[in-house]
Amino acid sequence: MSDPRVSAVIEVTNVSFAYGDTSAVSDVSLTVESGEFLGLIGPNGSGKTTLLHIMLGLIEPDSGSVELFGEPIEEFSAGHRIGYVSQQSTSKGSTMPITVREVIEMGRFAHAGSQRLNDEDHAIVEEAIETVNIADLQHRRINALSGGQRQRAYIARALASEADLLALDEPTVGVDAESRDAFYGLLDRLNSDGITIVLIEHDIGVVTDRASRIACINRELYHHGDTESFVESDALAEAYGASGRVVHHHH
Amino acid sequence: MQNSTRRLQALRSAAIVSFGFVLILSAFLVSDTLLTYGLPNGGLVSAFVSVGQIIAEATGFTLLSFRFGWRMLAIGGLIGIVGPLIGMYIVHREMAMIGETLAHTAFAGVAIGLLVTGATGIETNYLLPALIVAILGAFLVEYLAARSSSYGDVPIAIMLSGSFALGTLVISYGGGLTGISIEGVLFGNVSVVPPSGGTIMLVLSAIVIGVVATQYKQLLFITFDEQAARVAQLNVSAYNSLLIVLTALVVVGAMQILGVILVAAMLVVPVAAASQIATSFREALYLAVLIGEASIMVGLVAAHQAGLPAGGTIVMLGVVCYIAAVVLSDRDLAAISIR
Numbered sequence: 001m002s003d004p005r006v007s008a009v010i011e012v013t014n015v016s017f018a019y020g021d022t023s024a025v026s027d028v029s030l031t032v033e034s035g036e037f038l039g040l041i042g043p044n045g046s047g048k049t050t051l052l053h054i055m056l057g058l059i060e061p062d063s064g065s066v067e068l069f070g071e072p073i074e075e076f077s078a079g080h081r082i083g084y085v086s087q088q089s090t091s092k093g094s095t096m097p098i099t100v101r102e103v104i105e106m107g108r109f110a111h112a113g114s115q116r117l118n119d120e121d122h123a124i125v126e127e128a129i130e131t132v133n134i135a136d137l138q139h140r141r142i143n144a145l146s147g148g149q150r151q152r153a154y155i156a157r158a159l160a161s162e163a164d165l166l167a168l169d170e171p172t173v174g175v176d177a178e179s180r181d182a183f184y185g186l187l188d189r190l191n192s193d194g195i196t197i198v199l200i201e202h203d204i205g206v207v208t209d210r211a212s213r214i215a216c217i218n219r220e221l222y223h224h225g226d227t228e229s230f231v232e233s234d235a236l237a238e239a240y241g242a243s244g245r246v247v248h249h250h251h
Numbered sequence: 252m253q254n255s256t257r258r259l260q261a262l263r264s265a266a267i268v269s270f271g272f273v274l275i276l277s278a279f280l281v282s283d284t285l286l287t288y289g290l291p292n293g294g295l296v297s298a299f300v301s302v303g304q305i306i307a308e309a310t311g312f313t314l315l316s317f318r319f320g321w322r323m324l325a326i327g328g329l330i331g332i333v334g335p336l337i338g339m340y341i342v343h344r345e346m347a348m349i350g351e352t353l354a355h356t357a358f359a360g361v362a363i364g365l366l367v368t369g370a371t372g373i374e375t376n377y378l379l380p381a382l383i384v385a386i387l388g389a390f391l392v393e394y395l396a397a398r399s400s401s402y403g404d405v406p407i408a409i410m411l412s413g414s415f416a417l418g419t420l421v422i423s424y425g426g427g428l429t430g431i432s433i434e435g436v437l438f439g440n441v442s443v444v445p446p447s448g449g450t451i452m453l454v455l456s457a458i459v460i461g462v463v464a465t466q467y468k469q470l471l472f473i474t475f476d477e478q479a480a481r482v483a484q485l486n487v488s489a490y491n492s493l494l495i496v497l498t499a500l501v502v503v504g505a506m507q508i509l510g511v512i513l514v515a516a517m518l519v520v521p522v523a524a525a526s527q528i529a530t531s532f533r534e535a536l537y538l539a540v541l542i543g544e545a546s547i548m549v550g551l552v553a554a555h556q557a558g559l560p561a562g563g564t565i566v567m568l569g570v571v572c573y574i575a576a577v578v579l580s581d582r583d584l585a586a587i588s589i590r
Contacts, residue, residue: 102471
């Protein structure tokens, strides 16, 4: 679980990034507190995934700084504290023969180093499998699972790594409504257990129902604050419709 | 679940037996190397040859009554392990063409080596310059790939044909300076593999097996989900470079039997066959090694008996295994859909 002395899990300060001449993220600052459920929304091509990648160290920003768990991202080494479910992770394993359990065991790799997984690692993997309720699927090939089941497996991988932060990039694309509800129910449970969640989701209704705070971006940050203030603000119309201007930034 | 566990255990046992067999053959290679350099070898080479003579008397199969026959079998045994071992990662990283490219780069290395030998009179096994140039080529491929959006096939295709073109130019320039057969380099020539070829294969295999044994989990994580591996703070760029360099080692080692043209098949075909029918990564790994070993051992023996080229025979056997696996997996899918 999170270090109680560090309340900010992610701190992004004046971050900008451009693909060539095209600005993707412009001067964004925001903080994700421990235990928060942050919904990251914005129209297509608004820089949501780029911002998430900057937060996780997958992209180095052109300017600005990022801290993870109180450490500058360049010095951060406790990667096992972050569980990441990327957009690609659903399709990447399409031809690779790998079981659900083997995928979940990857969560223990950072802990085991170059050693074989020990009994404790296997017990933690079992617990993660039980938590997301896929015990009956663990010996099947991951690409034989439905989208919703596969996402549960990736969550289990994050749980096995004992992650404090779960970052998910549109995890329910192509998942049926019933499985999606069950999936978000699981996220709610994990969040109430203290896991910090950052979720990119195209369905704004889902985000406003689930997230405690919302960051709305379209290259610039249009809103960062609690869900109620977002619903009452004009940030949505501004970010999705008009050209940008105001930054609502509430802490 | 019990079925899959039993299957995995059976494959594991078979792979261990196969590994043990190759270990015994490796003991021959060690002894062969010692003998070549005039060091005491404990008589292992003559013991192997004696066993081969007994087999020849009993069955009429004469290959193993010669020192080169055992050397060929031992090198083949090592290729059957290290080829699929590295192939498991490169195939599932969608980098199957990298082996082919590095083989052609190694060909340029052979040509450059021949030119240097012709100019300076310093003679080495042709695999050594091939190894150096293939490793440099591996870094160049990695450099080009890192600057395109993915392991796109355009830089790989350019490297493949470019290095082969360089090789042909160098050979043309230095024509007549060398005693080695270019045809043998292109298509493999088992009957003239020198003892130093066995030594090089032994060292390369030890490096490849050692690295994969200690970095298995990290390579698997990166192969399956590179972004998540980056987030978990694995040094993905370093592992990518490592994987490509290991591929270069395997390609150069395997070139002497399979030749430049066919060497990549041993990285790709057994893995493709195993991946059709395996459920788990481990299962596919064991199965790929077994298919690789079976193709090589049966291929070498059959080629010797029938007077066929070894490389082509081995690869065709692998392809037959692949087609069989595709048919088998189709039947499995049909059975599932009927249920």
